[in-house]
Amino acid sequence: MNEAPPSTFLPGLAPAPPPSLLLASLSRLDLLAAPKSTLVDLRPSVYAYATSLAQESGGATNAADAFETSFARVWLEKVLALGSRALARGADDTDEWEEAVDRAARLLADMAGPSAQGSMVKTYLLPHAAHWPTSALAYPTPPTTRPGSTVPFAPRASPAVSWSDVAEQALALTIRDGTLLEASTGHRTWGSASILSHLLAANPSRFFPPRPGSPSRDPLRVLELGSGTGLVGLTAAAVLSREGPARAEVVLSDGGDEPEAVLSNLRDNVAANSARLSPDVHVRVERLDWRDYLLSAGESVASPTSSNAPPHAERFDLLLGTDLVYERDQAVLLHAAAAGLLRFPSASLNPAPTFWLALPIRPTHAQENAQVAALFPPAASAPPAAAPELQRTDPATRRTYRLVALEREELVGPSGFAATGAVRGRASAMGELRYCVVRIGWQEVAA
Known part of the structure; x- marks a missing residue:
């Protein structure tokens, strides 16, 4: 790092x-x-990024980073004390002490982490898949220190292809993050959103396969559940603008705590990126309450014509969701919303309707993750009849389905809490988490 560490430039405070x-x-x-x-x-795989950070800084550097962070915090606390005494004495003819106290307090809050920080605008650079020479890409072999079940979630270039060549083309999205104190978890871009956004941009054919038919056919309908700051939904819209079907409709939704504040920030983020989107890709923001999709006792599916029909009776071809389950029983609401919003299978639909869900694997949320796994179980060759509340019947065909996990992949990536509390070096503040990305779809069950 070219910038000198704080211990080399912060002045002594005695005398003041x-x-x-x-x-x-x-x-x-x-x-x-x-x-x-x-x-x-x-743009590069997060796996490779994290590895390069670990190689660039060893234990000595990590210890130095911790020292510099501690040094800066202690120095700021002393500045606050000096300034407070100067203000109490009235020794502030130029208002400089008042400004110093205010700036030192804000810096301490920023270093305390994302929940204490002010808002931050981030520019996310995403891979431009059309410029990735796929014949020269390969997955690296995980080192022996990693579990055998974890793999990098994006390919890396072989020696014949440099990252600088790949990085010349990128999608750039501008996202404003608020704080956890500003409204709710919807004001933060979490690690799973970065994971799924990378995947969408790096390998769009996996998520948006070509749709046969004429350009006049219905637009591809995409819904992001619990959009938060909207990184995933906007990535989908940008990728579809670049190389997707002729027409697409992307809905970014949220409805958590203090939803109006989250939705306002979400609309601002959509507006900030509108110039990057094709006129054929329509993006809008809507409030969505998952509780509207819980079925009443004995009800198999809400009819679009019934008096208690949810706001979105029309269904979507593709659902996207990240970091959606962090409290007990949220998985039940998530399942209800997904089951009420994902289009049913049809011979005329290709590809099949799909829900992509990315979640962190946190030990503190083991029960919540287990509940997700139970509600979206692996597909079975001979699926038994599911519990009534997990089944949905297509009114058009009278066939009964349940949502199942068709594919599950575990990945390693940044935790999403990078560098907010460090003042020197990056690796010491770059936490890693394991994530799972699940492809969910309908499976017909016995009546």
């Missing part, structure tokens, strides 16, 4: 230096510790 010197040092520390605009490069 003039506030003008402190303000200059605070400006330098602000640029180093808490940038308000961040570039997030999701």
Whole structure:
């Protein structure tokens, strides 16, 4: 890192230096510790990115980073104490001490982590799949230190293809993150969103296979559940604008705690990226309450003409969702919404309607993850009849289905809490998590 660490440029505080010197040092520390605009490069595989970070900094560097972070925090706390005493004495003719106190307090809040930070605008760079020479791509062999079940979630270039060549083309999306204190979890872009967004951009044919038929056919309908800041839905819209079907409709939805604040930020993010989208790809934001899709006792499917029909009686070809289950019984609501919104199979639909779900594998959420696995079980060669609340009947064909996991992949990637509390080096603040990406679809069950 070219920037000098804080211990080499922060001035001593005994005796107290003039506030003008402190303000200059605070400006330098602000640029180093808490940038308000961040570039997030999701073009290479996150697996390779995390590996390169580990190689670039060993234990000594990690220890140095921890020291520098601690040094900066202690220095800021002392500045607050000095400034408070100066203000109490009335020794602030130029208002410089008041400004120093305010900036030191904001820096300490920024270094405390995302829940205490102010809003941040991030530019996400996503791979341009059309420029990836697929014949020269290969998966790296996981090192012996990683479990055998984990694989990188994106290919890396062989020696014949450099990352600099690949990186010349990219999708760029601008996303504003708020804070956990500003509204709810919907104001943060979580790690699973980065994972699925990378996958969508790096391998679009996996998620948006070519649709046979004339350009006049119905548009591809895509819904992101629990969009939050909208990174995944906007990635889908950008990829479809670049190389998708002639027409597509992408709906970004949310309805959690304080939904109006989340939806307002979501609309702003859509507007900020509208120039990157094709006129044939229509994007809109809607409030969606999953509770509207819970079935009443003895009800197999809500009829579009019934008085208690949910807001979206029309269904979608593709559902996308990330980091959607973090409390007990949220999985039940998620299942109800997915079952009420995913289009039923049909001979005229190709590809089959699909729900892609990405979740972190956190030990603290083992029960929630187990509940997801139970509600979306692996597909069976001879599926038994499911519990009534898990079944849905297509009114058009009278066939009964349940949602099952058709494919499950475990991946390793950044936790999404990178570098907010570090003031030197990146690896010490770059946490890793394991994620699962599940492809969910309908399977017919016995009546």
